[in-house]
Amino acid sequence: MSQEDRKTNVPDFLSELDAGVFENKVSAVLNDVALGVLNNGGKGKVTIELDFARISNSMEEKRVEIAHKLKFSAPTPRGKRTEEDTTKTPMYVGKGGKLTIMQEDQGQLFSLQGQPEGKLKAIN
Numbered sequence: 001m002s003q004e005d006r007k008t009n010v011p012d013f014l015s016e017l018d019a020g021v022f023e024n025k026v027s028a029v030l031n032d033v034a035l036g037v038l039n040n041g042g043k044g045k046v047t048i049e050l051d052f053a054r055i056s057n058s059m060e061e062k063r064v065e066i067a068h069k070l071k072f073s074a075p076t077p078r079g080k081r082t083e084e085d086t087t088k089t090p091m092y093v094g095k096g097g098k099l100t101i102m103q104e105d106q107g108q109l110f111s112l113q114g115q116p117e118g119k120l121k122a123i124n
Contacts, residue, residue, distance in 0.1 A: 016089065
C-alpha cells in the first residue's frame, strides 16, 4: 500500500459526513454568505470545525465519532446574521489513519470453494 493510498480522500470524506447532508449545508452557506457580502457590503465568515472522539474504549473497533460544526456570519442591511449547526458521523480509521464510512478490510468471509471461513464455521 503506497503512501497515497493511506491518505483520506477529502471530497469523499466531506460527502460522507451526515450522509451527504453536511456537504449540501456547506454549499448553501457559501452561497448565502457570498450573496450577503455582495448585496450588503461588509465581511462574511464561514467556519468548519471538526472534533474527533474515539467511539469506545476498545482499540479493536477502530472507529471515531466526528462532530462537524458549521458556523457562518453573513452581513445584512442592518447588521449581520449568524448561525451554528453541529451534527455527528461515525467513521472507520484505516491504515495510516485513512477515514472512511465503510471498513476498508472486512476480512475473508468465504473460501475459494464458497464455504464459510474461520470463525464463521464455529458459529452453528
